[in-house]
Structures are given as structure tokens and as C-alpha cells.
Amino acid sequence: MKKLINNAEDVTLEQLKGFGLAHPEIEVHFDPNYVAVAGGVQNRVAVVSGGGAGHEPLHGGYVGMGMLDAACPGQTFTSPTPDQMYEAGKAVNGGKGILQIIKNYTGDVLNFRMAADLLRDEGIDVRNVVIDDDVALKDSLYTAGRRGLGTTVIAEKVCGAASQEGYDLDRLEALCKKVNIHGKSMGMALTPCTTPQNGTPSFELAEDEMEIGIGIHGEPGTERMPIKSADEITEILATRILEDGAYTRELTEWDSEKGDWVDVEVKDITFQSGDEVIAIVNSMGATPISELYTVYAKLAEVAEKHGVKIVRKLIGHYITSLEMAGVSITLVKADEEILRLYDAPVNTPALRWGV
Amino acid sequence: MSDTTNSEAAVSAAAIRLWLQKSAEVLAEKRAYLTELDSPIGDADHGNNMDRGFKAVVATLSDKEDVGAVLKAVAMTLISKVGGASGPLYGTFFLDAGKPFAGKAALEPADLVTMFEDGIAGVKKRGRAEPGMKTMLDAQIPAAEALKAAVAEGKSAVEALKAAADAAEEGMKATIPMQAQRGRASYLGERSIDHQDPGATSSYLIIRALAEAVAETSQ
Numbered sequence: 389m390k391k392l393i394n395n396a397e398d399v400t401l402e403q404l405k406g407f408g409l410a411h412p413e414i415e416v417h418f419d420p421n422y423v424a425v426a427g428g429v430q431n432r433v434a435v436v437s438g439g440g441a442g443h444e445p446l447h448g449g450y451v452g453m454g455m456l457d458a459a460c461p462g463q464t465f466t467s468p469t470p471d472q473m474y475e476a477g478k479a480v481n482g483g484k485g486i487l488q489i490i491k492n493y494t495g496d497v498l499n500f501r502m503a504a505d506l507l508r509d510e511g512i513d514v515r516n517v518v519i520d521d522d523v524a525l526k527d528s529l530y531t532a533g534r535r536g537l538g539t540t541v542i543a544e545k546v547c548g549a550a551s552q553e554g555y556d557l558d559r560l561e562a563l564c565k566k567v568n569i570h571g572k573s574m575g576m577a578l579t580p581c582t583t584p585q586n587g588t589p590s591f592e593l594a595e596d597e598m599e600i601g602i603g604i605h606g607e608p609g610t611e612r613m614p615i616k617s618a619d620e621i622t623e624i625l626a627t628r629i630l631e632d633g634a635y636t637r638e639l640t641e642w643d644s645e646k647g648d649w650v651d652v653e654v655k656d657i658t659f660q661s662g663d664e665v666i667a668i669v670n671s672m673g674a675t676p677i678s679e680l681y682t683v684y685a686k687l688a689e690v691a692e693k694h695g696v697k698i699v700r701k702l703i704g705h706y707i708t709s710l711e712m713a714g715v716s717i718t719l720v721k722a723d724e725e726i727l728r729l730y731d732a733p734v735n736t737p738a739l740r741w742g743v
Numbered sequence: 744m745s746d747t748t749n750s751e752a753a754v755s756a757a758a759i760r761l762w763l764q765k766s767a768e769v770l771a772e773k774r775a776y777l778t779e780l781d782s783p784i785g786d787a788d789h790g791n792n793m794d795r796g797f798k799a800v801v802a803t804l805s806d807k808e809d810v811g812a813v814l815k816a817v818a819m820t821l822i823s824k825v826g827g828a829s830g831p832l833y834g835t836f837f838l839d840a841g842k843p844f845a846g847k848a849a850l851e852p853a854d855l856v857t858m859f860e861d862g863i864a865g866v867k868k869r870g871r872a873e874p875g876m877k878t879m880l881d882a883q884i885p886a887a888e889a890l891k892a893a894v895a896e897g898k899s900a901v902e903a904l905k906a907a908a909d910a911a912e913e914g915m916k917a918t919i920p921m922q923a924q925r926g927r928a929s930y931l932g933e934r935s936i937d938h939q940d941p942g943a944t945s946s947y948l949i950i951r952a953l954a955e956a957v958a959e960t961s962q
Contacts, residue, residue: 465786466826470822495826498830605786
């Protein structure tokens with residue numbers, strides 16, 4: 389293992405310290421660990437996310453004006469614990485409730501839900517939207533469902549802007565759910581990655597092999613195949629996304645009238661000719677930006693063949709898996725509301741425009 | 744104490760504390776084993792997480808003679824120290840298990856049944872899981888059923904908890920041929936078959952520790 393670390397046990401703490409020094413406009417709180425906009429939130433809904441470390445800039449890099457109000461980092465690839473989301477939620481609550489945006493991994497989902505229950509016991513209204521956009525997984529009947537990938541970044545951007553615009557909690561929750569069912573992603577790996585704690589790669593991949601359909605925790609994908617050209621790989625990912633059927637699953641959400649968690653059937657959109665989309669071509673960590681442009685060229689071509697127009701794009705490192713080489717593609721169907729909120733000003737360490 | 748009929752206060756707060764200590768001991772001892780079980784179907788951290796969590800439980804163990812307060816403190820420690828999916832699931836188990844017993848210094852055999860049933864109801868709800876999905880519930884539910892049957896027959900807490908621990912052991916072994924439907928293991932589909940569930944295993948160890956702690960304190 390060759391890494392820029394001092395001691396494997398301390399990496400998360402040391403990285404948070406550095407983040408706080410580099411971004412004094414963001415408050416870094418330790419024990420429990422969270423990062424939050426300094427000064428808290430006044431008179432609007434607070435937007436909070438979090439997850440294991442190792443996906444940077446997700447989520448801490450998205451804390452700031454027009455995006456997240458707080459983010460809770462766990463240990464590398466390990467969910468944060470409810471005390472973190474509880475304290476972060478109390479710190480940023482501006483009296484209008486909290487929207488939690490959660491990637492669909494069992495640990496994240498359970499820890500955030502528990503924190504939501506604890507915050508509700510304090511009289512704070514909390515909603516909890518799970519992002520499950522990974523088309524590599526076909527159905528949810530016998531699994532924990534599709535995982536959360538790049539749509540999370542768009543959901544955080546759009547919901548942060550909507551909170552600034554004054555959306556109330558009901559409307560913000562509905563918006564976040566809409567972004568989720570409008571978004572689809574898929575990723576692939578050229579190399580595995582190594583967590584500082586384990587010290588060895590999460591799986592073995594021969595020089596001439598690749599994994600298709602990976603998550604973001606170094607887990608193997610749904611298929612292993614011989615490595616192909618950038619165009620062929622992009623075509624596989626883009627086609628799976630663009631031709632994915634209307635995925636139907638049950639998601640658990642808070643029913644404020646019943647005062648209980650309920651399972652609700654949710655159905656995705658399918659992309660149609662004439663759709664406008666926001667695209668992310670995301671490096672898994674080690675893949676250079678130059679290669680992402682090769683992928684983007686082919687993605688634009690495949691999208692055009694499907695009659696789908698890319699109207700905004702992010703190309704770079706947005707939701708990573710340590711030093712894994714590979715790429716993930718995300719497409720989010722953008723209606724007028726999503727596009728307007730996406731274009732709104734944002735000022736965070738990792739996303740900044742309009743300011 | 745001359746006999747242990749079910750009309751006597753069966754389980755003191757001291758016995759509950761001994762249970763948690765014994766749980767911590769066995770989870771430390773089986774740490775590598777639990778992580779090994781978690782490697783093929785999970786993310787190879789269950790033993791480390793449970794060991795870390797229960798070590799913290801013992802370090803913060805309340806000496807109150809209030810079973811509800813002790814169980815609540817356990818829950819809050821596990822929630823903040825275990826992480827992953829097991830933290831909130833075990834945290835919820837202890838939180839809901841202890842709720843009816845705030846202010847109570849001891850538990851009757853029938854209270855043990857309530858403790859298990861309330862804890863399990865919380866885990867089912869938190870994890871949106873049912874029996875047969877290859878989870879910790881597959882050890883917990885048979886244990887609760889055996890406990891309830893034994894108490895209904897008028898068995899002592901010691902005997903009823905032994906029956907519960909035996910049933911948990913059977914339930915744990917019964918997870919081997921199951922296909923996982925919850926958690927990270929579920930993504931493996933049929934490849935999750937032929938592996939014993941780590942959560943069911945840690946649940947069995949904790950239930951066995953309860954049976955042993957109550958047996959020791961009843962002597």
C-alpha cells in the first residue's frame with residue numbers, strides 16, 4: 389500500500405483537520421464528526437447528507453451556499469453513525485426542518501433513519517430521501533435495491549438551491565424524490581482500490597480485465613469482462629442507462645400524517661427522445677480528466693442517437709472510490725425546475741458558479 | 744434463594760450487567776471468526792465493529808439498579824460506536840427492549856419475553872426485514888419463540904433462557920442455506936448461499952451470554 393497517510397487509524401481525522409484549515413468558511417466539528425456551514429441556517433430548510441469517507445469531494449466538498457448545509461463523514465467506506473447526523477442536524481436546523489439526502493447503502497440508510505427518529509423526538513421535522521440510481525442492478529426484489537451513485541450530486545445541488553429559494557420541507561422532499569427518479573448511473577473499474585484500514589486491494593483484476601457495474605466501496609461489479617476500448621466501454625454504460633426500463637421498487641419514507649415510516653412504491657422515468665439531461669462523466673479517482681473527455685465524446689454521440697440532448701455537464705472527480713481507476717456516467721433528465729435550480733449560484737469547495 | 748419458580752424476580756440489574764460483560768468477552772474472543780464470516784458476504788468488519796461496540800458498552804456501563812436505564816445506555820453506546828448496519832440494528836434492539844422497563848430493578852420471566860419481542864419488533868421495523876432473509880432476526884426470532892413457550896410452561900428464567908439460546912443456535916445454523924435478501928450480502932444473490940450469517944451469529948453469542956449470566960446470578 390502506497391498512500392499519503394501518516395497512520396491508517398487517523399486518516400479520516402487528519403483529512404478533516406486539513407479540510408477545516410483549507411476552508412475556514414466551513415465549520416469542522418469533531419466527536420461527533422461533521423462539517424457544516426459556519427453560522428448555521430436561518431429560516432429555511434437545512435439540507436444534510438453524509439456517508440463513508442473515500443468518495444471525496446462527496447459530501448464535505450459540497451457544503452456551502454446553495455448546496456449542503458452539513459455533511460457527516462464516516463470512516464473510509466463506512467457509514468457515519470446517528471449521533472453525527474443528530475448533532476449536525478441540531479447545529480444547522482433553522483426552524484424549517486431538515487432534508488436528509490442518503491445514498492442507498494444499508495448502513496447509511498439505517499443510520500440516517502435512526503438519526504431522523506432522534507431529531508424528530510426533539511421536535512424537528514425531518515425527511516429522508518434515498519438516492520438509488522445505479523442501473524447495473526436489475527431488480528430490487530431480493531436485494532437491498534439499486535445503489536446510490538452520481539444522481540446524489542445533482543440532488544444535493546438542486547435541493548440546496550431550492551432551499552435558498554425558500555422551498556418548504558414538503559416541496560423540497562418532493563423535488564428530491566423527483567431528481568432521484570429522473571437520474572440513472574452506471575460505473576466501471578479498471579483497477580480496484582485499497583482502504584488504508586485494510587491495506588490490500590478490495591478485489592483482484594488482471595491487466596486485461598475490467599469490472600462493469602461497480603458501486604463506490606471497492607466492491608466488485610455485476611460482471612467481469614475483458615477490457616475494451618474507451619468507446620466500447622462508454623457505449624455499454626450509456627446504452628444501459630439510456631435504455632433502462634422504468635425501474636419499480638419500494639422505498640421507505642416518513643409519513644408525517646401517520647407519524648411512521650411507510651413503504652411506498654416508486655417508479656423511475658425512462659429516457660425518451662427529446663429529453664434534455666444533465667450529464668456527469670465522473671472519475672472513480674485515478675482516471676485522469678483527459679480520459680474522461682474521450683468518454684464524453686462517445687457519450688454525446690450515443691445520447692444523440694437516442695435523441696437525448698445533454699444541456700449541462702460535469703466532467704471530473706465528483707463521487708470517487710479512493711484511487712480506483714474507472715469511470716461512472718450519470719444522466720439526470722432536466723425539466724425546467726431542475727435546470728433552473730441547477731443553474732442557481734453555488735459556492736462550495738468542489739462546485740462553484742454564479743458567485 | 745431456595746428455589747427458582749417463575750413467580751420470583753428472576754433477573755436483576757446486576758444480572759443484566761453481567762450479561763453485557765459476558766457479551767463483550769465472547770465478542771472479543773470471536774472477533775476474528777465474525778469478521779471471517781463477514782468476508783465472503785459482507786464487508787469484513789462485523790467482528791471488529793461488534794468488539795469495538797461492546798468494549799465501549801462495558802466501559803460506560805451504568806451501575807444504576809434500573810434495567811431500563813441500563814439497556815438504554817447500551818443502545819446509545821452501540822448506536823454511536825458500532826457503525827455499519829449492525830450499529831442501528833443492535834441499538835434499536837436494546838432501545839426498544841428496554842423501553843417498558845424504565846425504573847424497574849428486576850425482570851420477571853414474562854418481562855424477558857416482552858424484552859425480546861419488543862426488541863425484535865424494533866429490528867424488523869428498522870431493517871424492513873422478516874425471518875428467512877438471512878439476518879440477525881433468524882437467530883433472534885426462534886430464541887424469542889422458545890423463550891415464550893418455556894415461560895408459558897412455567898419454566899424458570901434460567902431454563903427458559905437456555906431454551907432460547909439453544910433455539911438461537913439452531914436459527915443461526917439455519918441461515919447457512921438461506922439466500923440473503925437484505926444488506927450488502929443481498930447483492931451476491933445465490934452466491935450468498937452456504938455462508939452462515941454474521942449478524943445471526945453475533946445475536947446467538949449475545950443470547951447465549953444472557954442465558955449464562957442469568958444462570959450464574961441465580962445460583
